Amino acid sequence: MNKAITDGIQFMPPAFKDGLNVWSSGDGTPGSDTYDGAANAAFVPADADFGGCLELQKTSSTQKLRYMGQTPLQPGCYLQIKARVKAISGNLPTVRVAGWAGAAGNTHVSGVTEWADAVTLTTYGEVVEVTGIVGSGSRSGVDMPWGRTALYGHFGLDIEGPNGGIFRIDDIEITDVTSVFLRDMIGIVDVRDYGAVGDGSTDDSAAFEAADDAANGRTVFVPEGTYHLADSVTFVSEVSFEGKVTMPTDRMLLLTKNFDLPNYIDAFGNEELAFKKAFQALLNNADHESLNLGGRKVALSGPIDMQAAVPNKTSYATRRVIRNGQIEANDNAAWDTQVYSSQATYDPSNSKTLTNVANVANIPVGSLIKGNGVGREVYVRAKNVGAGEITLSSALYDAAGTQNFTFHDFKFMLDFRGFSQLSKFAMSDIEFQCNNRCSAIALAPSGVGFNLRDCFVSRPKDRGISSSGGGCQGMIIDQCQFLSSEDSLNVGDRVSIAVNANANDVKLRNNRATRFLHFAVLSGGNSLVLGNHFFQGDSVANGPRTAGVVIIGTYTSSVIAGNYVDNCSIEWTNEHDSSPDFVTGFSYSAMSITDNIFLSGEVASWFSYIVIRPYGTGHFLNGVSITDNKFRSINGYIDRAERVDTSFANLNFTRFRDVLFEGNTFHGVSHKSANPVRVRHEQNSASQTWVVDAEGRLPFGGRARGVDSIVPINALRNGSGSVRYHMPYVELERGSNSDQVHLRFEEAVQGEVAVQMRIDK
Template sequence: MNKAITQGLVLMPPPFSAGLNLWSRADGRPGDGSYAAQPNAAYVPSDQDFGGCLELQKTTAIQKLRCFQQIPIQPGLYLRVTVKVKAISGALPTVRIGAWAGSGSGSNVTSADQQGPDVALTNYGTVVTISAIVGSGNRPGVDMVWGTAPAYGHFGLDLTGPTGGVVRVEDITIEDITSVFHADMFDWVDVRDYGAIGDGVTDDRAAFDAADTAAAGKTVVVSPGTYFIGSHLTFENPVRFEGTISMPGAQRLACTRNFNLDTYAAAFGSELLGFKKALQALFYFTDHVTLDLNGRRVEMTEPINVAALSGLTSFAIRRTLENGQLLASPGPAWNTQSVTAVATYAAANPQTLTGISNIAAIPVGARVSGTGVGREVYVRAKDIASNSLTLSQGLWAAAGTRTFTFQRYAYMLDFSGFTELSRFELRGIEFACGGVASAINLGVTGSVITIADCTFNKPKDRGITSIGEGCQDLHIDRCQFFSNEQGLPVQNRSTIVFNSNANDIKIRDNRVSRFAHFGVVAGSGGIFVGNHFFGGDDEAVGLRRAGVVLTLTNNKTFFTGNYIDNHFIELSNEHDAEPQYANEFSFGALTITGNIFISSHAQPGFGWIVVTPRGPGHFLYGLSVTGNVFHARAGNIDRAEVVDTSYATLAFNAFRNVTFESNTFTGVVQRASSPLLVEHTQNTAADTWAVDSSNLLPFGGRARNVTAIVAEGAITTAVGAVQSVMPYAQVEQGAGGQLANLKWPLAVKGRVQVTLRVDNPA
């Protein structure tokens, strides 16, 4: 016997020699008739084959023989009931093991199999062994599956077939054979031992719960089969799936001791379904914060709406998805939805469109385009009742009623159904978009989303999208982004790595290759450190586009240690519904220091720092460009910094706190600096010396200040008389205001070092 299961249990029924009053003619229940003093039953003390045995004549359609003794049975126990029988005379019957299964309350458990296999007796005097295995689990070799409801059984045999025949029956034996089904009783328990059926229809949740409770630290084994689980299921012990389970979509499986994709893929027989169910469970765990994909690849045929999958709309507890590849498989589910609609826009409500012609067809999360719409404006919400759309940003020149286009991209992981999602992390994930899908769409609001050590291969449209403020304090660290448009000239590209609409983003140590833009940033407080963004240099005298676009004028952003390769940094107020300057912060609060700027084969008018005002009156207020390397290869460029006057120019007479110094230039014709040191030689005595900045102040700006005048040698009159005099300065002189006049008290000549500034530093 296996003492781990049966210690203290009495399994053997009494021998026939103990009295036929111990054996029932029916089911063995109290009150049933016994075989004592029955004319068709007698004890034979000496049989040549059996020794003592029962001789029994079949007088009814089913001649039952049951032990009155209750033989205990419990989950995980497997018993073999064996009896030897031989025909003596008369009609030859059929024999089987029979039983009556009793519950703890004493009622019959009708769901239990209470009859063993039939064995026909074919001749007289031949000993035939009849046996059946009884156990709780639906296991191979188990003849009578009892599940977990029975607490005991009355065991014996049945004679069926023609009546009148006489048989002799040896003492019935019952033995524990649990060890046959449990290779190692101390390592695991099987769900079938606790009543699991595994037919894909019967709800086996109760059996799974019972097995998990009984495991007590052992591994729960889900044997081959398909098990339907109708409600939430949690394993508190390790689990190993040899069979699979099915669950309704909203029901969750929680494997608390081996929470990883290997387990869930085995559980559901599919990496994709396993990934979905594991991701669903991740949002409900209290003892796990990380889902490990075990380095596996999950082939995705459609976007995953993570909010709908989880059943949540708000989540702000740290969770991490890591270590695997998500592969987009081509199919119609990835198609971009495109809708054209007429709508009305007013600058007084800068993030609202009204009077939409077909609002029901416009999906939330669609990108808005049209005349007067800046880059990366998305539909954040819609209100069909008021026929209005809420936008992520304002529109700079779209007042009135006009036609807009709305494009909804398909993302592999779409979190935009969350009204708030915070503290979610993606680490070590490869998004193999393959030109089929975009990668990530963030929640509408939220903060501290971290995307680290990930690879984005060929996103179809976007790498990471924010349709609202779900990008507050966004971290993108050590990621690689490879465009789906590698072979296209930059002017024909449309893909963008990321956008943001909120503050305090941290973008660090990323590698970006050949997108239209690296980032379109509408918030402030950003940090860009150690990134390499490459725009491509295949076309001779080719166009270049912005790597990073900053659309908030007072952006408080910091660039340092970046390698900006055939891209530029653009300052643009294209998300301002009233883009003309009107007593507000203008372009500035920007620090660019210690970066490497490279261009190859670029047009002469290319610049690495570009200001694009969308309305008049704007100026620079707080710009520091220091310690950078500007290197133009395979063709010189005019200057490193440029004002794009396509829509408006800057108010150069209003620059404040602009520092542009200690930079290194190669292949740059006009090497801007402020403060700018100009050496002026006056060969002819005059009382007014015109000191020319020679267009070397940043952005070709005006000489707004003279901060120092140092004479090199003597200042003399026309006849050589040394004069100890000082001039005063008149700034912003000449047609473009690029001159500073030094006014002397008399006509003098000589050489001076003059320090000019493009700004008023006060």
């Protein structure tokens, strides 16, 4: 390769006889001083060794000589700068090839080596040749590796050492020496040289392995053709595909040196198949912990059974990541949700089993169950065809007896339910473009530590991320966007859910979700919902709003903090209890809702941001903290920020314990709840009994079960105006709603007091 020949690029600078006005005593950049007319430089037309040459006297510590023309540099092109020099008189110097690296906009490329090895002149009249090679790559023999940023150079010499010496320089030559490196640059091993046929039927596995063995650092080249590999093939060398390969599903192609999806697409010629084979390799130790999709879009014709793509693995627990690309669902009937109807029997004493299930063989594992007394997000976790039984992901709250159930088999782009267990699996920087045709990800039935981060889940039809079992244990979803396909629908018509989980320790952090039925349904404990923005409104005046986050379970030990809860609510239920009435335990306990922004607009006055919905009687609050939240309703007031949904049962207000409801702000909310709540009561006429009303400010409609303090604001006076220093006693839970207290004084007095009342003891 020679760019001067192939591309007509001019590298050689002009001879000195053509004028010294293009030869700089500086870096060679525009405006630098030249040797034209300089006192220490002259052109010598007839030298015995050189013919015409430049004679210089050294007057600077580093005497520079640079061609002011921009000698172009191209990636993969290597230039040799060569000069012949001899000393004439005076001090003997050292000489080296040097240059100035230039980038776009005539800027200097800093941090690169801009000189070659120096040569010392030792004898007058002896001709010494100095050379240096410059190029983009840091190769053996390259003196000045400048990388791809450098676009050109000003080349010449540096003369160093003591001043005063006189020396002569022959015309400087710059030539393309890329051919010196050509063997390394195009060093390839062709699989055909090792017996590969490429006819689509002959087994070329052995030929591929032999070519890889012989490569020894060179690239294995697969030329045009179709190469059938009947056995697994591992490449320890880099491989380049011009032709395509075919192989059985249970055989693997492991590209250990260039393991990414674009290379698998080159190999198999089909994005969907390439993705499956790359995932197969990822789980079979391809010397990589992650599969880079290379920014490519993979169009799917139907759901991918991820376990079927890796037939030799039914479980996996080593960290693996898929990253950087887009997965899109093509229009295809394979995505259609299948619905099955079957009669079955439920016994609450066997809370996670349906028995006597008709046509149980036809009901897919992982399908959503609907029926009377079935809570949200209950799935088929397993089935026993011989026994006619189905194992449920959660119990049913009111389905005792025999009835017809429906089973909805959603279709997912990536379906991991075929694995018995999958742990420490992550996906990042991927857009799942569901196009309202399908759902995105179905998790394995068990596993720990699934992680989705910096992803877009766009327009899922039914579910974004769904767990039908325990594969959501310790799940972390970070900085993802969930974009609903139901933006144009009113709230009451929506059915899609961004995330559901059944197991403990789920973390949803810094995500954004738009107009789903629910952002998240979490039925495990110890969840952290932090820093998310989820909104679910519509344009219907005084319209309903659904829950953004649904927490299912009584002792939840969860934190919901720092979120922007926009036109939706937080709902807390126990709909996965087979015996939903309280019998024993902690009841609704261990919940912290703090530092959130709650906003709604044009909603009905009965709407509330925090809703507790007991599915059975006798439940109470026990260790609940709702603090430092911002509640705001615009375009219409709401009655209160929190309430109990009594569709099934009310709470037992006589058993509330350790409820903290304070530090919140209210705008557009009629009743500003707090616990303890501070009430100022003014008694205008002397009375021995003062009735102090909480005025609807006790949270969740609770009872006045305690008084923390009674502080007179001014003097208490009797009927004759005399000051009295009496301390009253308190009668709790008075009035029709038990939200009043009576203050009993020794005698009739009047005045004003501040009373702190609370709903717990």
